Amino acid sequence: MRHLLSIADLGRDDVERILETAGALQGVEDKLPTLQGKLVLSLFFESSTRTSSSFELAAKRLSADVMSLKAVGSSVDKGESLKDTVLTLAQYEPHAIVVRHPQIGAPQVVARHSGAAVVNAGDGKHQHPTQALLDLFTMREALGRLEGLHVAIVGDVLHSRVARSLIQALVLVGARTTLVGPPTLIPRGIEAMGCETASEIDAIAAADVVYVLRMQQERMESAYVPSLREYAARWGITPERVRPGQKVMHPGPINRGVEIDGRVADGPDSLILEQVRSGLAVRMAVLHDLLAPRLTLHETAAVA
Ligand code: CP
Numbered sequence: 001m002r003h004l005l006s007i008a009d010l011g012r013d014d015v016e017r018i019l020e021t022a023g024a025l026q027g028v029e030d031k032l033p034t035l036q037g038k039l040v041l042s043l044f045f046e047s048s049t050r051t052s053s054s055f056e057l058a059a060k061r062l063s064a065d066v067m068s069l070k071a072v073g074s075s076v077d078k079g080e081s082l083k084d085t086v087l088t089l090a091q092y093e094p095h096a097i098v099v100r101h102p103q104i105g106a107p108q109v110v111a112r113h114s115g116a117a118v119v120n121a122g123d124g125k126h127q128h129p130t131q132a133l134l135d136l137f138t139m140r141e142a143l144g145r146l147e148g149l150h151v152a153i154v155g156d157v158l159h160s161r162v163a164r165s166l167i168q169a170l171v172l173v174g175a176r177t178t179l180v181g182p183p184t185l186i187p188r189g190i191e192a193m194g195c196e197t198a199s200e201i202d203a204i205a206a207a208d209v210v211y212v213l214r215m216q217q218e219r220m221e222s223a224y225v226p227s228l229r230e231y232a233a234r235w236g237i238t239p240e241r242v243r244p245g246q247k248v249m250h251p252g253p254i255n256r257g258v259e260i261d262g263r264v265a266d267g268p269d270s271l272i273l274e275q276v277r278s279g280l281a282v283r284m285a286v287l288h289d290l291l292a293p294r295l296t297l298h299e300t301a302a303v304a
Helices: 012-025 050-061 082-092 106-112 129-143 161-172 228-235 272-291 297-303
Strands: 039-044 065-070 096-101 117-123 150-154 176-180 196-198 209-212 247-249
Touching: 012 129, 012 161, 012 272, 039 050, 039 082, 050 065, 050 096, 050 117, 050 129, 050 272, 065 082, 082 096, 082 106, 096 106, 096 272, 106 117, 117 129, 117 272, 129 161, 129 209, 129 247, 129 272, 150 161, 161 176, 247 272
Parallel strands: 039 065, 039 096, 096 117, 150 176, 150 209, 176 196, 209 247
Antiparallel strands: none
8 A cells, every 4th residue: 555545545455454453453552663763744734633643643652753743833824835835844754644634635735745655634525544444443343243234324424524435435345334314414426435325313223333423514614404403303313312232433523412412422332432442553554554564463563
């Protein structure tokens, strides 16, 4: 793998390999020497808690040097373009660049203007491939399989890079996906990606996993639902709407009382914090795959 810009870059074998590596790395607390001498540059032009922190920790756990730049407080504030920012930082010869940017296609720009392996950590409403990989990893850990699993993705699909990446990833591993939400937030024709759609919340009843999306008000240019109160009443995930044993996931950050009731988020079937934990192992696996593909995990452990 040269870059990870989209789930479309991956075949099923790639997904299996990354999940297997993540499984081997999950819970390893010792620092591994795998990426000694490598420089990982983290470029976040949009806010992040989970993705930025887990990539930074993942790189450090693999002994890479890490350099982090956030748009706020950098020369981006003075109008420096993405191209000039990348050309400037490329002079430090990073081996990998992890980038989050509000513009679709920004990671491709970074790949064009540096020699580094580029990981898309979220570009606009387009893709967030490592989120989809960590979601698959979490589902498999919790339910023991991916093939044949039924996942209901609920809410604001229209503005969601998480949904686009996850639908592609679920198709790749042979899972079934149903998108559920107000018709204004389900893009027309999205069934062509290999999923079903429904507008009534009852459609989640048959799913093994209810995957709740955040209402992304910052990306909404107009009103897509009459009010958040009405959205919560019709599509919010409450204890009454899920059955015992039905797993609930959310990429975070969550809007308690809007798309998900706090009692569900904190309940026994919630995998939300497991997703955060999986993020570290999966991002270690992605960096490993990009920067040390020839070093097997067995060898990694042996030199540790
Ligand atoms: N899920 C996700 O991307 O979270 P952050 O925005 O906190 O990174």
